[in-house]
Amino acid sequence: MYTLVLNAGSSSLRYTLFNSTNKPIYKGHVDAIGLKNCHFRRYLDNGIEKTSKMFAKNHEEAISYALKRLISDKAIQDLKEIKKVGHRVVHGGEEFTKPTLLISSVIKKLKKLSELAPLHNPANVAAVLASRSLLPKAKHYAVFDTAFHSTLPQKAFLYGLPFRLYKKEHIRRYGFHGTSHNYVAKQAARLLKKPSAKLITCHLGNGVSLTAVKNGKSVDTSMGFTPLEGPIMGTRSGTIDPAIIFHLAKKRPLEKIHHLLEKESGFLGMSEISSDIRKLRANPKAAGTTRTYDLLSYQLAKLICSYFAPLGGLPDAIVFTAGIGEHAFYIRKLVCEYLRPFGVNISEKANKDNSTEISTQSSKIRILIIKTDEELEIAKSI
Numbered sequence: 001m002y003t004l005v006l007n008a009g010s011s012s013l014r015y016t017l018f019n020s021t022n023k024p025i026y027k028g029h030v031d032a033i034g035l036k037n038c039h040f041r042r043y044l045d046n047g048i049e050k051t052s053k054m055f056a057k058n059h060e061e062a063i064s065y066a067l068k069r070l071i072s073d074k075a076i077q078d079l080k081e082i083k084k085v086g087h088r089v090v091h092g093g094e095e096f097t098k099p100t101l102l103i104s105s106v107i108k109k110l111k112k113l114s115e116l117a118p119l120h121n122p123a124n125v126a127a128v129l130a131s132r133s134l135l136p137k138a139k140h141y142a143v144f145d146t147a148f149h150s151t152l153p154q155k156a157f158l159y160g161l162p163f164r165l166y167k168k169e170h171i172r173r174y175g176f177h178g179t180s181h182n183y184v185a186k187q188a189a190r191l192l193k194k195p196s197a198k199l200i201t202c203h204l205g206n207g208v209s210l211t212a213v214k215n216g217k218s219v220d221t222s223m224g225f226t227p228l229e230g231p232i233m234g235t236r237s238g239t240i241d242p243a244i245i246f247h248l249a250k251k252r253p254l255e256k257i258h259h260l261l262e263k264e265s266g267f268l269g270m271s272e273i274s275s276d277i278r279k280l281r282a283n284p285k286a287a288g289t290t291r292t293y294d295l296l297s298y299q300l301a302k303l304i305c306s307y308f309a310p311l312g313g314l315p316d317a318i319v320f321t322a323g324i325g326e327h328a329f330y331i332r333k334l335v336c337e338y339l340r341p342f343g344v345n346i347s348e349k350a351n352k353d354n355s356t357e358i359s360t361q362s363s364k365i366r367i368l369i370i371k372t373d374e375e376l377e378i379a380k381s382i
Contacts, residue, residue, distance in 0.1 A: 001009060001013070001019075001020045001081070001083045001084075002017055002018065002019060002020070002025075002076060002081050002082045002083065002145040003016050003017070003018045003022070003082070003083070003084045003085070003086065003137050003379045003382065004016075004018075004082050004084070004086070004131075004135075004138075005018065005086045005087075005088070005366055005375040005378045006063070006083045006085060006086070006087050006127050006131060007088040007201040007374070007375065008059055008087070008088070008123045008124055008126065008127035009118060009120075009123055010120070010122075010123045011028065011030070011031070011033045011034060011035065011123075012030065012031045012033060012034055013029070013030040013033065013059060013062045013063065013066060013120060013127065014027075014028070014029045014375075015027070015066050015317055016040070016147075016375040016376075016379075017029075017070060017075055017076070017082075018375075018376075018379045020032065020036065021039070021215075022376060022380055024376070024380050025316070026042075026070060026075040027042070027043035028040065028042050028043070028066055028069060029041040029043070030031070030040065030054070030056055030062040030065060030066060030145050033056050033058065033059060033061075033345070034058060035061050037316075038055045038056055038151075039051055039052065039053055039054060039055075040052050040053075040054045040066075040069070040249070042069070042073070046171065046266050047374060051053045053360065056330070057333060058126070058130075059123065059127045059130050060126070060129075060130035060133070060134075062130075063127060063130045063131050063134055064130075065087075065136060067079055067134060067359075072180065076272075077336045079134075080137055081254050082135055082138050083137075083138055083139065083140060083318045083382055084140075084141065084358070085131055085135060085138050085139070085140045085141070086099070086141050086143055086378040086381070086382045087112070087124060087127060087128050087131070087141065087142050087143065087377060088124070088145065088206050088374065089104065089110065089121065089124045089128075089144050089145070090117050090120035090121055090124060090144070090145045090146070090176065090227075090379060091114075091116050091120065091121050091144070091145070091174065092113070092114060092119035092142070092144030092145075092146045092147055092148055092173075092341065093109075093113050093114050093122065093146070093170065094107065094150070094170060094172075094216065095252065096109075096146075096147065097147050097150035098147060098221040099141050099142065099143045099147075099378075099381045099382050100141060100142050100144075101139065101141055101143060102128055102132065102140040102142050106342070107125065107128060108211070109143065110124070110125050110128070111125055116170070116225075117196060117226070118175075119262075120227075124142075128140065128142070129223075134221070134251070135233050138191050139336075141382040143179060143377075143378045143381055143382065144178070145176045145177060145178045145179060145215070146174045146175060146176060146178055146180030147178055147179075148175070148179065148181055148182040148211075148218050149174060149175030149176075149178050149199070149218045149221050150209070150217060150218075151217040151218050151219070152173065152175065152221065153219065154221065154222065156173065156220045156221075156310065157172045157173040157174075157285075158172060159171065159173070159224075159225075171225055172225065173209070173220035173221070173223075173225060174223075174224070174225060175205045175209070175218065175222075175223050175224070176209060176227045177207065177209045177211075177223065177225045178218070179377050179378060180203050180246065180321060180372045180374050180377075181201045181203060181209070181211040181218065182218075182220070182377060183200050183353060183372055183373055183374065183376070184201050184203075184319050184321045184370045184372055185201050185211075185213045185216065185376040186216070186370055187315055187370045188370060189202070191356070191357075191370075192282075192317060192366070193317060193370065194288055195215075196214075196215050196216075197213075197217065197314060197315075197316040197317065198212075198213070198214050198311045198312070198314075198315045198316050199212075199214075199315055199317055199318070199319060200212055200213070200215040200304050200307050200315045200317075200318045200319070201213060201309070201319045202300065202304070202318065202319060202320050202321065202322070202324065202325055203321055203322045204300075204320065204321070204324035204328070204331070205322035205323040205324055206234035206235075206275065206323070206326035207221050207227055207233050207234070207236070208222075208230055208231045208233045208238070208300075208306070208324075209221060209223045209230050210230070210300070210303050210304065211233070212224045212307035212310050212315075213313075214238065214284065214311055216223040219310045219311070220279065220310045222303055222305060228261060228262065230293075230303070231266070231296060231299040231300055232265070232266045232267065232270060232295055232296055232299060232332070233266045234266050234267050234268065234276070235262065235263045235265060235266045235267070235268045235269070235275045235295075236261065236262055236265060236266045236276040237260075237261045237265035237266060237269070238265075238266065238299065240261075245257055245261075247271065248260070267280065267296070268290050270288065270291055270292045271286070271288035271289055271291065271292040272288045273286060273288050273289065275324075277324050277328055277331070280292060280293070281328075281330070287297075288350075293331065293334060294334075296331065297331060297334035297335045297337075298338070300331075300335045301335050301338030301339060304335070304339065304340075304343070305339075306317060314342060314343075314362050314364060314365055315331055315365055315367070316366060317365065317366040317367070317368050318339075318344075318365055318366075318367050318368070319368045319370050320332055320367070320368070320369050320370075321369070321370050321371065321372040324336065326354060326370075326372075327354060327368070329351045329354065331351050332346075332351055332358070332369075333346070333348075333351055333368075335342055335355065336351075336367060339365070342364065343363060343364025343365060344359065344363055344364065344367065345359060345362050345363040346359050346360065346367055347359070347360050347364070354369055355369065356368060356369055356370070
């Protein structure tokens with residue numbers, strides 16, 4: 001019996017095939033769906049990627065191609081061997097707080113939730129419909145990015161808006177990257193041998209979010225009604241004074257302002273070099289690089305400290321994960337320097353080596369690096 005996990009973006013499809021013991025045996029990625037530069041990447045066990053040209057005009061064609069590759073690359077002999085399919089769905093609203101079997105009534109509700117996540121949920125739904133058609137015998141489940149944050153107390157998820165907007169239009173903090181935060185929090189608790197550990201998990205990639213975790217539950221998180229809130233990200237502005245939008249609207253249409261906040265800001269807009277931290281690292285003396293590093297590390301440290309309150313004191317550990325969190329030792333160093341007054345000490349060597357634990361024995365807070373695995377968390381949960 002095999003489990004297939006699908007992670008559909010607006011123009012991409014990542015997928016992983018797991019065997020009966022939840023061991024990954026095949027990983028693939030269809031990128032640039034519907035575009036001329038559409039291609040397929042297969043990830044091999046030795047870390048090498050094999051890229052080949054192909055074209056898929058939509059998610060159905062992308063999934064069809066992905067399934068054919070499972071057969072042609074001899075990962076499985078027959079598609080009927082796939083018994084379960086787990087779909088990463090970004091927004092589950094307030095109703096969907098656990099993995100959910102994708103029956104027709106649920107899919108209808110997911111379509112309605114696209115109003116809350118217009119950049120993500122439509123692609124998720126398209127992948128669900130396509131895979132149900134191509135794998136009709138398998139059971140299909142949705143696993144929601146927002147689900148882990150369903151434990152937020154009301155004081156953490158409400159905004160200072162008229163309460164009727166929450167009651168009627170469900171405007172509140174939802175939080176995202178929940179599957180990643182859940183996975184690394186579990187791993188950290190095991191490493192610490194403390195199921196009730198107080199943790200701050202930092203998912204730092206092109207998208208950036210932090211979560212305060214207490215007794216295995218999310219009690220506060222940085223992303224909000226949408227993934228735009230929080231620290232600066234690859235191309236997202238992060239949290240800003242909302243009045244800035246009204247000021248910009250005097251000369252720009254709202255569509256352009258939305259694009260500016262989502263696609264032109266963050267690391268890209270601040271550095272004026274790139275949205276990719278690695279490319280900034282290649283230009284260490286550039287003023288834009290310094291600006292971006294300073295702003296990102298300051299915002300991260302400030303947010304980390306703000307979570308001491310909901311956790312009821314210092315955390316047992318701060319966990320760095322995702323692309324930047326796992327590899328950008330220079331960002332971790334800057335963040336931890338801000339935390340020295342709270343007793344944080346890290347080993348320069350362990351940090352540069354991306355070791356699992358980079359804090360010293362004298363550190364009052366343990367600093368961990370844990371590789372996230374959202375696909376494995378999805379596979380285990382269904």
